[in-house]
Amino acid sequence: MALEPIKTILDIKGVSKTFESGTHALERVTLKVSEGSFVALVGPSGSGKSTLLRIVAGLLSGTSGSIGHDLNDDVIANDIGFVFQDPTLMPWATIAENVAIPLRLRLKGLGNAEIDKRTQEVLAWVGIDAFKNAFPRELSGGMRMRASIARALTTQPSLLLLDEPFAALDEFTRAQLNEDLLNLWEDQRWTGIFVTHSIREAVFLAERVVVMSPRPGRVIADIEIPFVYPRTPDLRNDHAYSDICADISNRLASAITDAEL
Amino acid sequence: MKRLTMHLWPVVFGMALLAAWHGLVIFYALPEYILPGPVAIAQSLWIDGPDLLGSLIVTLQVTLAALVLAAFTGAGLAILLVQFRVLEKMLFPYAVFLQVTPIVTVAPFIIIWVDDVFFVLLILAWMAAVFPIISNTLLGLKSVDANLRDLFRLYGATRSQTLRRLLLPSALPYFLGGLRISGGLALIGTVVAEMVAGTSGQSSGLAARLLEASYRLELSRALACFVLLSVTGYGIYLVLNWVSHRLLRHWHESEMEEGH
Numbered sequence: 001m002a003l004e005p006i007k008t009i010l011d012i013k014g015v016s017k018t019f020e021s022g023t024h025a026l027e028r029v030t031l032k033v034s035e036g037s038f039v040a041l042v043g044p045s046g047s048g049k050s051t052l053l054r055i056v057a058g059l060l061s062g063t064s065g066s067i068g069h070d071l072n073d074d075v076i077a078n079d080i081g082f083v084f085q086d087p088t089l090m091p092w093a094t095i096a097e098n099v100a101i102p103l104r105l106r107l108k109g110l111g112n113a114e115i116d117k118r119t120q121e122v123l124a125w126v127g128i129d130a131f132k133n134a135f136p137r138e139l140s141g142g143m144r145m146r147a148s149i150a151r152a153l154t155t156q157p158s159l160l161l162l163d164e165p166f167a168a169l170d171e172f173t174r175a176q177l178n179e180d181l182l183n184l185w186e187d188q189r190w191t192g193i194f195v196t197h198s199i200r201e202a203v204f205l206a207e208r209v210v211v212m213s214p215r216p217g218r219v220i221a222d223i224e225i226p227f228v229y230p231r232t233p234d235l236r237n238d239h240a241y242s243d244i245c246a247d248i249s250n251r252l253a254s255a256i257t258d259a260e261l
Numbered sequence: 262m263k264r265l266t267m268h269l270w271p272v273v274f275g276m277a278l279l280a281a282w283h284g285l286v287i288f289y290a291l292p293e294y295i296l297p298g299p300v301a302i303a304q305s306l307w308i309d310g311p312d313l314l315g316s317l318i319v320t321l322q323v324t325l326a327a328l329v330l331a332a333f334t335g336a337g338l339a340i341l342l343v344q345f346r347v348l349e350k351m352l353f354p355y356a357v358f359l360q361v362t363p364i365v366t367v368a369p370f371i372i373i374w375v376d377d378v379f380f381v382l383l384i385l386a387w388m389a390a391v392f393p394i395i396s397n398t399l400l401g402l403k404s405v406d407a408n409l410r411d412l413f414r415l416y417g418a419t420r421s422q423t424l425r426r427l428l429l430p431s432a433l434p435y436f437l438g439g440l441r442i443s444g445g446l447a448l449i450g451t452v453v454a455e456m457v458a459g460t461s462g463q464s465s466g467l468a469a470r471l472l473e474a475s476y477r478l479e480l481s482r483a484l485a486c487f488v489l490l491s492v493t494g495y496g497i498y499l500v501l502n503w504v505s506h507r508l509l510r511h512w513h514e515s516e517m518e519e520g521h
C-alpha cells in the first residue's frame with residue numbers, strides 16, 4: 001500500500017471562547033482532523049463541546065485562535081453538515097421537503113426534478129424513503145433523527161458535525177443508528193466529528209476519541225481506537241473494547257475531580 | 262354515540278333557557294316593550310327577516326372588509342417590526358394605544374373627517390381588530406426555533422428565504438390565533454361604530470336597525486337584530502376555526518386530532 005500523506009481537513013489552533021456573559025467555555029483548544037476520519041468528542045456537560053462545533057460550523061466566532069478549513073472554499077456551508085441534538089425538523093413541512101431544504105437554500109439554480117432525485121437518494125441512504133410524504137409528527141424519534149441526518153447529507157458535505165444526535169433515543173434504536181451511521185461513513189467517507197456523553201458510543205464509532213476537560217474546555221486526551229472497520233455489534237462484548245472505555249472513563253473522572261479540587 | 266350526547270348538551274341547555282324565558286313572560290304577562298318572549302322574537306325574525314337580511318349584509322361587509330384589512334396590515338406591520346427592531350421600539354407603544362383606546366371615543370372625530378359612512382365604519386372596525394393580529398404575529402415571528410435559525414444561517418439563507426420558509430410558517434399558528442380573536446372584535450367594532458355613527462333606514466347596518474327599533478320600543482324586532490348579530494358572530498368564529506384547522510391540521514399541536 002502506497003503511503004499517501006494524510007490531508008488535514010480541519011485545523012483548530014488554540015481556539016478560546018468567552019461569552020459576553022463572562023462564561024469561559026473553551027481554553028486554547030487545538031485539534032487536527034484528517035480527511036475522512038471519524039472523531040468522537042467526549043467531555044462533561046458544559047465543557048464547550050457544542051460551542052466548539054458551532055465555531056467550526058461558523059455559527060459562532062471564537063474569542064481567539066483560528067480555524068483552518070480545507071473545504072470547498074467557495075461555499076463552506078455546502079461542505080459542512082450539522083446534526084443537532086434534537087431532530088430540528090420544520091413541523092409544517094414533509095420529510096422530503098425537510099431533507100431538501102439545504103438544496104433549496106444553498107443551490108438556488110437547482111431544478112425541482114434534480115432536487116427530488118437527490119432527496120430521494122439521501123432518504124434511501126438512511127432508510128426512510130417510505131416516509132417521504134409524512135410530517136415529522138407522524139414519525140418516531142429514531143425516524144426523525146434519520147431524517148435529520150439525511151438533511152445534513154443532502155449537500156454531500158466533506159465534514160459532518162454531529163452534536164449528541166442520539167442522546168434522546170432508547171438504547172436499541174441508538175445501537176441501530178450507530179451501526180447505520182458507521183455504514184454510511186464507510187461508504188461515503190466524509191469526515192465526522194461526533195459529540196456524545198456516552199463513552200461506549202464514542203469508542204464504538206470513532207477512530208479517535210478526544211476527551212475534553214470540565215469548563216473551560218481543553219483537550220486532555222486524544223486516544224486512538226485500534227479496532228478495524230467494519231465494526232459489528234459483537235465489539236460491544238469485547239474485552240479490549242471494555243478496557244478502552246474504562247480507561248477513558250477514568251481519565252474523565254480524574255479530570256472532573258481535579259477541577260473540583 | 263358518546264360524541265352525539267356531548268353535542269346535545271348545549272342544545273338541551275339552550276332549550277331550558279328558552280322555556281324558562283317563555284314561562285316568565287307568560288307568568289308575569291310582560292308586554293312587548295318590556296320583554297318579548299322567544300315566540301314573539303321568532304315571529305319578528307320570520308316577518309322582518311328578509312328586510313333585516315339586507316342590513317345584516319351591510320354589517321357583514323364592513324366586518325369582513327375590516328377583518329381582511331386588519332389581517333393584511335397587522336401581519337405586514339408585524340413582519341416589518343420584526344425585521345427592524347428599532348421600528349418595533351418606535352411603533353409598538355402606539356399599537357398599544359390603538360388597542361386600549363375605546364373606539365367610541367375616536368368615532369366622533371372620524372365621522373367629522375371622513376365623509377363616506379362605509380369608510381367611517383371600516384376605519385373604526387379595523388382599529389378594534391388589528392391589535393391582536395399585530396401582537397400575536399409578532400410573538401410568532403419571535404418564537405422561531407433557535408436550532409432551525411442556525412440551520413438557515415448555516416446554509417446561508419437570504420433574508421427573504423428565511424422569512425418565507427422559516428419565519429412565516431413558524432408564525433402562522435400565532436397569526437391564526439390572533440385572527441380568531443380579531444374576527445369577534447371586528448364585528449364588535451362594526452356594531453359600536455354603527456351605533457355611534459347613527460345612520461338609519463334600510464341601507465344601514467343591523468346594529469343601527471337594532472337601535473332604531475329599540476327607540477320605537479319594538480323590542481321583538483330589536484331582539485331579532487340582536488339574535489342575528491350573535492349568530493353572525495358565532496358564524497365568523499366557526500369559519501375562522503375551520504380555516505385554522507385546515508391550515509394547521511397536519512403539523513400543529515393545537516389542531517392534531519385526538520388519538521394521534
Ligand SMILES: Nc1ncnc2c1ncn2[C@@H]1O[C@H](COP(=O)(O)OP(=O)(O)OP(=O)(O)O)[C@@H](O)[C@H]1O
Pocket residue numbers: 019020021023024025043044045046047048049050051052215
Ligand atoms: N450563547 C451562549 N451565551 C452564553 N453562554 C453560553 C452560550 N452557549 C453556551 N454557553 C455556556 O458555555 C458553556 C459551554 O456550553 P456548551 O453548550 O458548549 O457545553 P457542552 O459541552 O456542549 O455541554 P452539554 O454536554 O451539556 O451539551 C456552558 O456553561 C454554557 O452555559
Ligand SMILES: [Mg+2]
Pocket residue numbers: 049050051163
Ligand atoms: Mg452540548
